[in-house]
Amino acid sequence: MKMEAMSLSGLDNTKLEALAHDIYSDLVEDACLGLCFEVHRAVKQGYFFLDETDQDSMKDFEIVDQPGVDIFGQVYNQWKNKECVCPNCSRSIAASRFAPHLEKCLGMGRNSSRIANRRIASSNNMSKSESDQEDNDDINDNDWSYGSEKKAKKRKSDKNPNSPRRSKSLKHKNGELNNNVNTDPYKYNYNSGISYETLGPEELRSLLTTQCGVISEHTKKMCTRSLRCPQHTDEQRRTVRVFLPGPSASTLPDVDAVVESDGYDVSDGQALMNRLQWDGSSDISPSDSASSKASTNNSDSKKPKKKKKPSLGLSSSGTGGTGGGTGGGPGTAGSGSSSQGVLSLPSRKKKPKLPAPPTPSIYDDMN
Amino acid sequence: MSKDLQMRAAINQKLIEMGERERLKELLRAKLIECGWKDQLKAHCKDVIKEKGLEHVTVEDLVAEITPKGRALVPDSVKKELLQRIRAFLAQHSTL
Numbered sequence: 001m002k003m004e005a006m007s008l009s010g011l012d013n014t015k016l017e018a019l020a021h022d023i024y025s026d027l028v029e030d031a032c033l034g035l036c037f038e039v040h041r042a043v044k045q046g047y048f049f050l051d052e053t054d055q056d057s058m059k060d061f062e063i064v065d066q067p068g069v070d071i072f073g074q075v076y077n078q079w080k081n082k083e084c085v086c087p088n089c090s091r092s093i094a095a096s097r098f099a100p101h102l103e104k105c106l107g108m109g110r111n112s113s114r115i116a117n118r119r120i121a122s123s124n125n126m127s128k129s130e131s132d133q134e135d136n137d138d139i140n141d142n143d144w145s146y147g148s149e150k151k152a153k154k155r156k157s158d159k160n161p162n163s164p165r166r167s168k169s170l171k172h173k174n175g176e177l178n179n180n181v182n183t184d185p186y187k188y189n190y191n192s193g194i195s196y197e198t199l200g201p202e203e204l205r206s207l208l209t210t211q212c213g214v215i216s217e218h219t220k221k222m223c224t225r226s227l228r229c230p231q232h233t234d235e236q237r238r239t240v241r242v243f244l245p246g247p248s249a250s251t252l253p254d255v256d257a258v259v260e261s262d263g264y265d266v267s268d269g270q271a272l273m274n275r276l277q278w279d280g281s282s283d284i285s286p287s288d289s290a291s292s293k294a295s296t297n298n299s300d301s302k303k304p305k306k307k308k309k310p311s312l313g314l315s316s317s318g319t320g321g322t323g324g325g326t327g328g329g330p331g332t333a334g335s336g337s338s339s340q341g342v343l344s345l346p347s348r349k350k351k352p353k354l355p356a357p358p359t360p361s362i363y364d365d366m367n
Numbered sequence: 368m369s370k371d372l373q374m375r376a377a378i379n380q381k382l383i384e385m386g387e388r389e390r391l392k393e394l395l396r397a398k399l400i401e402c403g404w405k406d407q408l409k410a411h412c413k414d415v416i417k418e419k420g421l422e423h424v425t426v427e428d429l430v431a432e433i434t435p436k437g438r439a440l441v442p443d444s445v446k447k448e449l450l451q452r453i454r455a456f457l458a459q460h461s462t463l
Contacts, residue, residue, distance in 0.1 A: 016461075019375060020453040023382070025438075027395050027449065032437035034396070035405060036429040039412045043424055048416070 125198060204244060213240050378457065387456055391449065398445045408437055 042048035064073040083092045088105045103109035107116070207213060212223040214232035222240070223232055382388040399405055415432045416424050 015371065016454070016457060019378065020450055020457060022375070023379070023453050024446065024449050027388075027391055028438055028441060029434065030392060031395055031399060032408075032434045033430065035408055035412075035437070036426060036433050039409065039416075039433075040424065040426050040429055043416060043421060049413075 208241055208244070212237055215240055215243075378461070381460055382456065385460070391452060394452070395445070395449055398448070399441065402442050402445060404437075404440055404442070404445075407440055408433060411436055 039048065063071050065071070066073075069075055079095050082095045084095055084098045085091070086093050086098070086101060086105055088102070093101045104112050104115070107113075207222070210227070212225045212227055212229045212232050214223045214236040215221065216223065223229060225231065227237070379388075382391075412429065412433060415429065419428055
């Protein structure tokens with residue numbers, strides 16, 4: 001019986017089909033019941049309607065479709081034309097210009113200090129007092145003169161042609177600004193404060209001791225970068241110091257001393273320091289230079305600077321052999337030797353004479 | 368006739384024993400959710416509940432309202448696929 005019952009071969013297809021449908025119906029009914037139970041439980045537990053928002057909130061957040069407004073109903077350029085009142089100066093400023101204005105007004109931010117320093121420098125130059133070199137040195141990254149390019153352009157009409165404030169923009173725009181520029185060569189009348197004619201000898205000297213000072217052909221202004229500025233060679237610096245009256249004598253005492261004398265501890269020391277500074281070599285530490293004076297190789301080293309490598313070799317007991325390029329080798333002993341060795345370093349600049357005019361003055365103070 | 372009944376009972380039993388029924392059930396549920404049948408029916412439920420009042424809804428009410436509609440709303444593709452699988456099962460296991 002079971003075997004018969006199980007066998008479907010006797011069944012025709014309709015019955016089979018009916019059977020299949022019945023099974024299918026049962027399954028669907030099960031699914032429906034499952035849903036009903038689920039919903040009923042949700043209703044009784046109170047979370048059935050949680051996923052819906054109430055009508056009032058729906059209206060609040062409806063999508064807005066008006067012109068000039070985004071879908072949230074906000075106007076996007078609402079603050080564009082508004083004016084704000086500056087808390088500092090109580091002026092009414094346009095919103096888009098407010099941030100830069102505030103930066104300048106409060107004196108904070110990168111540009112404001114630069115501009116302020118420029119103003120100080122130019123006002124100092126105008127009054128022919130010594131300008132604040134150190135500050136400018138720190139802040140000046142470029143080879144600029146004391147007038148600001150932008151301000152100069154705006155004020156061209158305001159200032160008289162000979163005022164010191166005239167353009168640093170002249171620096172790189174020879175052709176364009178000829179009408180405004182004093183075309184006389186070497187008449188360092190241009191503003192940028194670094195016209196040597198406006199500076200007294202003392203100021204000039206101090207300027208040259210701290211700054212590069214090389215006079216630019218284009219703008220006839222003196223370079224305000226540091227003594228080791230890469231744009232100008234020591235040769236140029238030396239030229240300037242020779243060219244301009246007064247300062248050269250005081251600024252490069254060591255150079256003369258080194259060339260002429262064989263050893264002169266003070267000058268050697270200064271020359272050493274000059275060289276150190278000029279070459280920018282890091283090989284010689286301050287302690288070395290300090291101790292150099294006490295070195296025992298003084299006698300050996302006393303040779304004219306002109307000999308670069310050989311002098312190095314002789315000086316500092318041969319450690320300076322490599323110093324030709326590096327500044328006399330590290331730890332060269334003896335001020336004389338080391339200085340000699342160091343002297344040779346500059347050789348790469350063709351002339352043994354050293355640049356670093358300021359150093360002597362600095363070390364003068366130290367000594 | 369009793370043979371038919373017996374046969375049916377036997378087949379159902381086999382369906383359950385082999386776990387095929389569960390598989391078919393899961394398959395159907397997944398397909399119904401996928402095609403949106405469940406959401407449709409749920410929306411209908413909401414209407415019924417709002418109509419009858421939230422507090423007084425009973426299971427029987429829901430069942431009576433939902434089941435006929437549910438059966439009608441099943442898409443044809445789902446139905447066909449399920450029938451196909453059932454037939455395959457029957458064909459495979461009917462003769463023992």
